[in-house]
Amino acid sequence: MPVDPTPLMGVVVDVEESGDGAASLGVQLSAHDVSVSVAVAARRDRRQILHGVRAEFAPGSFSALMGPSGAGKTTLLHALRTGRCTSGTLHANGAPYTKLARRLIVTVPQDDILLPGLSPLEMLHYAAQLKLPPALGGAGRLARARTVLLQLGFTDEDMATRIGSVDERGLSGGQRKRVSIALELLTNPPVLLVDEPTSGLDAKMAHDVVSILRALSREGRTVVCTVHQPSSRIFASFDQLLLLAHGRVAYCGPVDVSGEYFGRLGLPPPSHENPAEFFLRVLQDDDEARGVDLLGAWARSDERARPFGWREQAAADRAPAAAASAPAPDDAGSGRVSPAVERAPGGLQPQLLPLPLPALDGGSVYAVSRAAQTWVLLRRRLYEAAKDRTKLGRSLVLKLTLGVLVGVIWLDSGRDASFKAAFPTSGALFLVVNNCVMDTLFETVLQFPLQRALLGREYANGTYSLGAYYVALQASNLILSALSSALLALPVYALVGLAATAGQAGYFVLVLALMSLIGSSLGVIVGATTADIDSARSAIVPTLVPLLIFSGYLIPLEKIAPYFKWAYYASFFQYALGALELNEFGSRVYTRDCPSQVAAEAAYELVHAAYPALPLPPLPTNFTCDGTEYLRAQGLFPPKYGGRRGYALILGGYLALFLVAAYVVLAARMRRLVLRPS
Known part of the structure; x- marks a missing residue:
């Protein structure tokens, strides 16, 4: 009726x-x-x-x-x-x-x-x-x-x-x-x-x-x-x-x-x-x-x-x-x-049965709260990742393999009592930091076309809010980044022989997780502003390569030309590497090839060459030095920015900046998608 x-x-x-x-x-x-x-x-x-x-x-x-x-x-x-x-x-x-x-x-x-x-x-x-x-x-x-x-x-x-x-x-x-x-x-x-x-x-x-x-x-x-x-x-x-x-x-x-x-x-x-x-x-x-x-x-x-x-x-x-x-x-x-x-299994009639009216309550444009949206989207993303066992397993195995490879190449360099082992150990830290950013960045960019298309469809049809999607996206990235960072850190720690206290190991994983999240946020920015993988690569290389070059490892700060020093201070790679070097070398003690020992041996040989007949006392054998001498040579000692905590806060600030920027860029992209004629 x-x-x-x-x-x-x-x-x-x-x-x-x-x-x-x-x-x-x-x-x-x-x-x-x-x-x-x-x-x-x-x-x-x-x-x-x-x-x-x-x-x-x-x-x-x-x-x-x-x-x-x-x-x-x-x-x-x-x-x-x-x-x-x-x-x-x-x-x-x-x-x-x-x-x-x-x-x-x-x-x-x-x-x-x-x-x-x-x-x-x-x-x-x-x-x-x-x-x-x-x-x-x-x-x-x-x-x-x-x-x-x-x-x-x-x-x-x-x-x-x-x-x-x-x-x-x-x-x-x-x-x-x-x-x-x-x-x-x-x-x-x-x-x-x-x-x-x-x-x-x-x-x-x-x-x-x-x-x-x-x-x-x-x-x-x-x-x-x-x-x-x-x-x-x-x-x-x-x-x-x-x-x-x-x-x-x-x-x-x-x-x-x-x-x-x-x-x-x-x-x-x-x-x-x-x-x-x-x-x-x-x-x-x-x-x-x-x-x-x-x-x-x-x-x-x-x-x-x-x-x-x-x-x-x-x-x-x-x-x-x-x-x-x-x-x-x-x-x-x-x-x-x-x-x-x-074809209608289960005894249904061969027709499309009517469904109840949609719920249109209280003037809300969404059927469930934003908190519920976030929870459902987080579970869906994690379930999707876990169900694709081949892809997830491949990603985690690659992280573990890289950790083992780095550990084998720099095997026991962290346990080496020679002061000369400090710089190679920094190389291992630099490679790990670089990988955390690049790996998650490219993985996000590669996945983003499907994610962006699905977001565009569901957001345009009023399924959920953009804020709920973004919080779920970054929360899932945090969970997956923590897992992959731990898999990378464990073999590096065990094989390289890095500082093994619980606090130092936890700080190491924290820095890697922050860098992974920075990489995924950059991936969202690049994915939302570029049309395809080729254009994304064209945007990534000229942006990140200068930050890597001026991270303080490839070129020490004192060797950087004055007009490029801004790139050093703008590079989040520099702060991540500095954080890990402070974490690793701040408590390290060396007993061989210390700077004072090398200087004494050089002076001893000069005197002996000038005065061969002059009897000289034997050189001391108990030279010791700590990692702060290496940190001083890198411009990291006395500690700047409040030490390890300050570096972590700076990286957290970079992450917050990129998170906000990624959301703004994504919102602008979705607004164009929903509002513009296509």
Whole structure:
């Protein structure tokens, strides 16, 4: 029985009851003379992408956005998602978009941005903990995740299979696309915007995915898809068609009358040809259009004033509960259900069962608190790392191997009683510090494209706050960095023979962990500001190499030219190396090759050479010196900055600076991703 429209978050939402008491939301999107322009890089002007687009997308409808490459399809989809445009208006059920109203609209991106190491059920379970209210409880969230996957045709075996990717073995491309859709169905969104759902799929998989999307629309959802060149079977599955060319509308109306409209313009689609291919061809080729101004013809047409006529026919177009199981056409006019929809294990009916209304409580844009978001994201990241045992094991083994290699090369140099062993020992410390930064930096940069894409998807769809993600990211980095730093430090300590007191060993690991976190923060900055690995490498090398050169090990401070001394004081490598040298040599005592002994022996030989007959007393054999003499030669003694604690605080300050900078850069990147037309 129909219920009166309910005002929700500034949007009037039509609520209908289904036969089993579940409810579905109906949201109509409308674009009124929408134009979008973007700033052009390296120029001060703007480029117009959309020009006066007018369209409506009603509940229960399955709509296609089509047009040549660069026509503005994805830009329009982005505008419908955010409600933002340069001019014109975008409405949801006749009201302007609000921040909370955007929770009703979700986007499924073209690329299947998933965590390849997880299974579909694990992926959805973590998403459910972020998207669904705590009142459901852990069992309720897991049940919802299973229900959605079952509705999309997944078996228990499929749910437990590793997702994988194009490069990693796992689910098929069509299954990954269905997981991508399932992630957004957890909250039962009334509006689903799907970018190129058939991209990269074969004909069978593409039709299965489109059948699922059509079935979802029959539950009362507004489903809008961008499609590039659909087959005739897929094209016939859509109810409505919006054709774009050069950012302008060439047609906006029902699919089944599109051929009639073009026929009135003298361009009837050939009976033997796929209408979608014909429309795209005449939009791209002036010769095929036979001189017809398609864009101008639509702008002057009577249909433009009311594109689909949904205001008057919303009730008829919206599928009632009795028709929720209406099959997607397997071919034009066919009544068979696609196997992807038909296969429903566990006794479910061959249909997509309605889900409860999404939780929209208290005006919060998130289903759970930020603290809960952080905890879930931290667990997901650590679980992902632990589940990929090959990758994690390889990383930890490499750290351990490097520690052993350094230990073997500098074997027992820390135990050597000769003062001459101090400088080689510093070499081991320098190499370890360098590795901690570079290793974590490049590892973060290499992983960041996937992490950035996943963050962009989940953040844009309102799954969690950026702050929660960032805290979880750095907390997981801290845990993993502490583990890898310990694996590196243990063999170095044991084989090189570094200062073995608990306090000194703990300080050593602390410095390495700080440097690892600095490296990961720099990796976030570089990853967020560069497009690919090559450009990231181009940014890393000229930035870090000078800091390494002027760290005080390769060139002592007194040998650095005055106009480069600023680089020494700016280098965090210098402070890390200084901290470890203070930690190592501050309590070290040497009994051989001490500076005083070397000076005495040199003087003894000079006197003996000048006066061979002069009897000289034997040289003393009990020369001793401590590590402070080496530290003094390095400019580290008397201790500066308050000694070891001061150096640790300076490194902590560098870390805080890079953490803040990384967050600011990441926030700016996400803001551009979410707000700008793409």
